[in-house]
Amino acid sequence: MKNLYVGTSWKMNKTVAETREYMKKMKEFMQNNGEAIKDLDVFILPTFLAIDAALQITRNANSGLKIGAQDCCWEDFGPFTGEVSPMHLKDLGVSYVEVGHAERREIFKETDEMVSKKVAAIVKNKMKPILCIGEEEKPSQIDIALNFLKNQLLDDLSRIESADLKNIIIAYEPVWAIGATASAPLDYIKEAIDFLRALLNKEFGGRHGDDQVIIYGGSVTPESAKDILALPDNDGIFVGRSALNIDYFIKMIIMASEVQKVK
Ligand code: 13P
16 A cells, blocks of 8 residues: 655745744644554645754654755756755755746746756655646647646656656646646546556556556645545645645645545
């Protein structure tokens, strides 16, 4: 049985003080619900500025809560003004680094070439990339989206070995479903995830696609989370807006633990 993942990126939200407050409550929840959450992977990606504060609260707390970053540079050090080094993130105690989010691709013009270099740098620094992929528009025929996903995923994974796939979390986030009023339809999510698994089996051999951690993101709410988590081939949810409210995030974690029992 694979763990179910429940994660959130706070994007550019929450000050250090707000982060501390949230993390203290999360730590308490995780510590008091150890049995329920034992087969879950729960991660939070605060802003860079708040990562250290989040780590200090959760470190040695035996809470199982993982802290990550929302991006990093592909180089460890050097003349890259304003960038954040993956080596420094590792040194700080970070476990996960998100890469290739739709907002980075669209607003900051990140290319698949840059994303692939970041994935390789994160793996090299022994952290887990959360690689976001997704088609920009909902097509009239899903095949158009699947073809786009194929090219994007294979480009983004072009610098890693098949043995590294087990350390990568793929987040399928259709861009049209991010920041929207509803998540993508369940059958659409299922078809896309099944396609990605078959693609990885074919390209990397063996059961790589079946074993791959693939989660869904895009307008997940406490109302939609349960059905998305219950999709047979989906390994979890990646939440934006809804998880800024800790009560909602905790609700979704509890849902995941219930789904996990019957999955
Ligand atoms: P929303 O849940 O706000 O749509 O954001 C999803 C997302 O971008 C997670 O990476």
